[in-house]
Amino acid sequence: MGVAGIIPSEIALIFVVLVGLFAALRVAFEKNTLRKLPYLNVLSFAVAAAIALLIRHPLALLAAVAFFVGSTLESNAIASTYAGGRDKDD
Amino acid sequence: MLDVIARILAASLVSWLLFITIDVLFKLPEKGGVSGAAAIGQAIEKDGGALHGGYMMGNIVCSPDASAGTLLAACGVYIAGIPGGLAAALLVYIGNRICYDPGYAGTTGAVLATFVIFGFTRIGFGAEEFIAGMVLAILTIQGLSHLGASRLLATLWGWRA
Numbered sequence: 001m002g003v004a005g006i007i008p009s010e011i012a013l014i015f016v017v018l019v020g021l022f023a024a025l026r027v028a029f030e031k032n033t034l035r036k037l038p039y040l041n042v043l044s045f046a047v048a049a050a051i052a053l054l055i056r057h058p059l060a061l062l063a064a065v066a067f068f069v070g071s072t073l074e075s076n077a078i079a080s081t082y083a084g085g086r087d088k089d090d
Numbered sequence: 091m092l093d094v095i096a097r098i099l100a101a102s103l104v105s106w107l108l109f110i111t112i113d114v115l116f117k118l119p120e121k122g123g124v125s126g127a128a129a130i131g132q133a134i135e136k137d138g139g140a141l142h143g144g145y146m147m148g149n150i151v152c153s154p155d156a157s158a159g160t161l162l163a164a165c166g167v168y169i170a171g172i173p174g175g176l177a178a179a180l181l182v183y184i185g186n187r188i189c190y191d192p193g194y195a196g197t198t199g200a201v202l203a204t205f206v207i208f209g210f211t212r213i214g215f216g217a218e219e220f221i222a223g224m225v226l227a228i229l230t231i232q233g234l235s236h237l238g239a240s241r242l243l244a245t246l247w248g249w250r251a
Binding site: 009032080 | 129154164181224
């Protein structure tokens, strides 16, 4: 397909993939684990967005949310572990 | 092709304003909602950033906030229109509870974003442009400069507090 035939969702996907690759590199090169997590957050946004853009199906929405919430919960757990566990009042 | 790129950039600006406004109104910069969010804020402050901006960035990492709500609502509207966006809002609500989040920024963001994005689809925007726009918007906060972003967010929080 030539450039003239490119459709908006493909242009959107190109943006998403570039942001995802950039975030992945920043995760890889950041030394401080807690400071990796915001970059990982950007990567999760990009992956969830790519799932929806690539698969336009109701179940893909569920997959994108499930991936995103799962990734967020993992970051939450990693950060809370570094902070010394759960708050006393939890 | 250039018109699509221009709309993605415009959608990014709209998404940015939407999620920052909701997150600041819901007091995300006030404190870390969970201990991990506070730890991320303190790590950013230790390296020269602003504490309250760091707290908000930590909160964005640790639970789906209005930015995640906007992204997932955009995905929902792209896939199934307004019902898709509202379904995404429900899933974000469940996600917030899974992540021990006491707040409603994510759910509110998803519901509002559903109607904002649907409105923009009436005037020539595509929901896919909001998906890419929101990814660019979160990049500016979480992915470019933690120190710069935390200072900007702290300034906005200063206006709110």
